[in-house]
Amino acid sequence: MKFIDILRDHLDKFNQAYEQQLTSSMRQAIFAMLSCRTNTERTSQWACQSCPHHADFPLSCGHRSCPQCQHNTTEGWLAKQQAKLLPVEYYMVTFTLPYELRATAKHQPERMYQAMFTVAASVLKDFAKNAKQLGGEIGFTGVLHTHNRRRDYHPHIHFIIPAGSFDKAKQQWQKSKGKYLFNVFNLASVWRARLLEYLTDKLNIKLPEHLPKKWVVDCQHVGKGLPALKYLSRYLYRGVLPDRNIISDIDGQVSFEYQNSQTKATEIRTLPTVNFLWLVLQHVLPKGLRRVRDYGLLQGRCRKLRLQIQLMLAVAGAVFAPFEKATKTQAIRPCPCCQQPMIFMGVHARLTSFIMQKTREPNATV
Numbered sequence: 001m002k003f004i005d006i007l008r009d010h011l012d013k014f015n016q017a018y019e020q021q022l023t024s025s026m027r028q029a030i031f032a033m034l035s036c037r038t039n040t041e042r043t044s045q046w047a048c049q050s051c052p053h054h055a056d057f058p059l060s061c062g063h064r065s066c067p068q069c070q071h072n073t074t075e076g077w078l079a080k081q082q083a084k085l086l087p088v089e090y091y092m093v094t095f096t097l098p099y100e101l102r103a104t105a106k107h108q109p110e111r112m113y114q115a116m117f118t119v120a121a122s123v124l125k126d127f128a129k130n131a132k133q134l135g136g137e138i139g140f141t142g143v144l145h146t147h148n149r150r151r152d153y154h155p156h157i158h159f160i161i162p163a164g165s166f167d168k169a170k171q172q173w174q175k176s177k178g179k180y181l182f183n184v185f186n187l188a189s190v191w192r193a194r195l196l197e198y199l200t201d202k203l204n205i206k207l208p209e210h211l212p213k214k215w216v217v218d219c220q221h222v223g224k225g226l227p228a229l230k231y232l233s234r235y236l237y238r239g240v241l242p243d244r245n246i247i248s249d250i251d252g253q254v255s256f257e258y259q260n261s262q263t264k265a266t267e268i269r270t271l272p273t274v275n276f277l278w279l280v281l282q283h284v285l286p287k288g289l290r291r292v293r294d295y296g297l298l299q300g301r302c303r304k305l306r307l308q309i310q311l312m313l314a315v316a317g318a319v320f321a322p323f324e325k326a327t328k329t330q331a332i333r334p335c336p337c338c339q340q341p342m343i344f345m346g347v348h349a350r351l352t353s354f355i356m357q358k359t360r361e362p363n364a365t366v
Contacts, residue, residue: 121140
């Protein structure tokens with residue numbers, strides 16, 4: 001089953017049920033996905049190497065919420081992040097927005113997500129600066145997820161952090177020792193206080209009357225970092241639910257499988273089709289919002305310093321993990337006439353669509 005096929009078949013009922021809750025970003029995502037590989041205004045041209053046959057094929061939409069696009073984008077991001085890996089231990093720190101604030105996040109997603117990134121990053125920097133075993137500049141990468149494994153709305157940010165810091169004054173790398181980075185209870189306490197202050201004082205957002213006193217922050221040791229990066233890359237550019245996880249669409253009910261985070265067992269969730277579509281589409285991010293952000297030593301402008309640190313660690317005898325090259329999938333189309341491979345000739349924009357667009361513009365000449 002494909003999500004786009006389910007969306008196309010049940011679009012009218014979905015619009016009737018959720019018309020008032022759809023944002024402009026959701027509408028744009030729906031339009032892009034329904035146009036994916038079906039819009040003939042711009043096509044890719046292919047020609048056979050063995051016979052005169054040639055053909056045009058519609059392009060992919062390229063939208064980051066589309067489940068059938070962006071595979072190479074994901075692989076490219078993973079390769080860039082792998083190039084930044086240091087031969088040290090890594091931790092994943094997760095800041096979760098409490099249930100009581102999720103309605104506010106749904107209503108003002110761009111402001112809330114930006115606040116989450118700003119506050120969580122400041123908390124990590126200050127904890128690292130005050131930690132005896134660190135005390136210098138650290139680097140980390142944050143990835144925003146808006147769902148849990150059941151695909152319910154559950155905003156949280158994962159931060160991948162190398163266990164060490166750089167002292168610019170001494171030009172030394174300070175390694176964090178042991179299997180411990182920060183106290184999660186202290187992190188949660190500061191996270192709560194700072195985010196509430198940020199929302200009320202800087203954004204003037206009215207908060208719910210009853211908020212929990214204890215918030216959740218998790219800090220786990222994840223080894224050398226690459227497995228954690230691979231985990232985060234799954235949901236970056238290809239939507240929140242891969243098509244392979246959709247099991248059936250029968251009698252107005254859609255079933256999909258997911259892995260239970262506690263038991264690690266595969267479970268099945270079944271919902272009415274319209275509810276299933278909303279379950280997925282509610283996670284479309286506001287247009288232009290960056291869901292992946294690098295901080296400190298992992299920023300692009302710190303590349304020279306990062307290479308210096310890698311060289312220092314290599315001289316000290318650290319062993320770097322083998323670099324896994326990104327596997328770029330090359331598009332191959334067999335010729336329908338002779339079954340020989342066709343070659344890609346380029347992208348073609350139909351002249352007729354260009355002329356029609358121009359004629360609709362006021363005072364336009366063609």
